[in-house]
Amino acid sequence: MVSRKVMVIVFFALGLFNACQDKEGIEQAGGLQIIRIEHDNQTELFLEDVAANYTSIPLEMTEESLIGYIDNIAVSENFIYVNHAKGILQFNHAGKYIKNIGENGEAPGNYRQVRSMIIDPADQSIVVTDYVLRKSLKFNENGKLLAESESLSSPPIFIASIPEGYVIITDDIIKDENSSILSINNFFIQDREFVKLDSLKPIMSKVDRFGGSIWRHPSFITRSDSTNFLFFPIGPFNEQIVRDTLFQINQNGDFIPHLKFQFSENVINEEGKRVFFIEKMEVNDAYYLVTYHYEGNYYLFGYDRKKGNSWLVKDGLRVKNLEGHYLPKSNGISYLMTEGVSEIKGEEPNPMIHLIDWGK
Numbered sequence: 001m002v003s004r005k006v007m008v009i010v011f012f013a014l015g016l017f018n019a020c021q022d023k024e025g026i027e028q029a030g031g032l033q034i035i036r037i038e039h040d041n042q043t044e045l046f047l048e049d050v051a052a053n054y055t056s057i058p059l060e061m062t063e064e065s066l067i068g069y070i071d072n073i074a075v076s077e078n079f080i081y082v083n084h085a086k087g088i089l090q091f092n093h094a095g096k097y098i099k100n101i102g103e104n105g106e107a108p109g110n111y112r113q114v115r116s117m118i119i120d121p122a123d124q125s126i127v128v129t130d131y132v133l134r135k136s137l138k139f140n141e142n143g144k145l146l147a148e149s150e151s152l153s154s155p156p157i158f159i160a161s162i163p164e165g166y167v168i169i170t171d172d173i174i175k176d177e178n179s180s181i182l183s184i185n186n187f188f189i190q191d192r193e194f195v196k197l198d199s200l201k202p203i204m205s206k207v208d209r210f211g212g213s214i215w216r217h218p219s220f221i222t223r224s225d226s227t228n229f230l231f232f233p234i235g236p237f238n239e240q241i242v243r244d245t246l247f248q249i250n251q252n253g254d255f256i257p258h259l260k261f262q263f264s265e266n267v268i269n270e271e272g273k274r275v276f277f278i279e280k281m282e283v284n285d286a287y288y289l290v291t292y293h294y295e296g297n298y299y300l301f302g303y304d305r306k307k308g309n310s311w312l313v314k315d316g317l318r319v320k321n322l323e324g325h326y327l328p329k330s331n332g333i334s335y336l337m338t339e340g341v342s343e344i345k346g347e348e349p350n351p352m353i354h355l356i357d358w359g360k
Contacts, residue, residue, distance in 0.1 A: 032257055037301050038264045043311060046318045050302060052359030057095045058352045065089050065097040067351055072331040076119040081126050083114045101126060101143045109145045111137060116159045118332055129156035136194050149194035165191035244278050261290055282330045286358040291327055300327055
């Protein structure tokens with residue numbers, strides 16, 4: 001088994017989030033750094049106003065590569081992989097469609113619902129986790145299956161590459177002895193053949209049912225420097241717990257509160273309803289980015305980690321020469337998805353990927 005010390009080194013190698021030290025606009029409260037989100041200070045910005053650079057790539061639509069809703073993407077040295085409802089599509093860096101990777105089904109080597117997708121830097125293979133079949137799969141650039149894990153006890157929702165192999169995070173909902181609903185996320189390490197090496201302590205959260213379902217949108221990793229943090233939003237919209245904090249993993253595998261985002265207005269209104277809800281956080285060398293929900297709308301808050309100033313836009317950023325607003329996504333890299341002109345008569349507009357370099 002891998003020692004706890006080695007696991008800590010492994011997690012620090014992930015480079016999830018980097019701490020921001022005593023910048024202007026960050027308050028201190030009991031040792032916990034607080035960044036305030038001034039909800040009334042809204043503006044309108046274009047992507048080029050805040051990003052150092054970005055590359056726009058229109059994806060070629062053929063009869064084999066028609067795309068509905070895009071779940072996430074991964075970018076290797078030679079290819080772009082797009083995960084959508086029907087499977088995984090491979091494009092080159094110019095956006096030309098190459099092939100489908102794997103097949104949607106239940107046979108060995110198939111997947112049903114890809115939840116997380118990464119590029120293994122060791123060999124540029126594409127590695128995915130399947131939520132329905134509870135397993136991980138790895139394909140090479142030609143689409144050949146290289147490895148497939150055994151079925152896990154809980155659905156995997158996240159995977160990241162580390163020197164020893166992969167970090168897997170699984171998600172499960174159970175009832176305790178009092179019939180309360182518990183959410184359990186297990187963290188463990190696998191080698192590159194998906195053999196389990198060791199585990200960290202699970203995260204357990206008690207949540208309430210809301211409309212028969214639980215609202216869940218894990219947001220675990222964006223990469224920056226070497227300080228190890230994660231953000232873990234979980235729970236229904238009527239939950240009174242405010243999930244607004246980055247957590248640091250200490251040497252015992254515990255999750256310690258480190259950095260908090262605080263709204264300028266009350267999160268809970270007079271009727272006891274939660275009106276502000278942070279959906280995800282992304283950290284890069286230039287910004288803390290927070291996407292939050294308020295009264296049916298999404299807002300994007302950016303905090304400049306070097307200058308200490310911030311900005312806030314409703315619905316997301318604009319893109320030059322395109323209509324609409326767009327929220328950034330992240331799956332190891334940061335990107336926007338927009339629509340272009342369709343090359344197939346009568347079909348939906350071609351999607352376009354904007355790969356973002358936020359700067360330093």
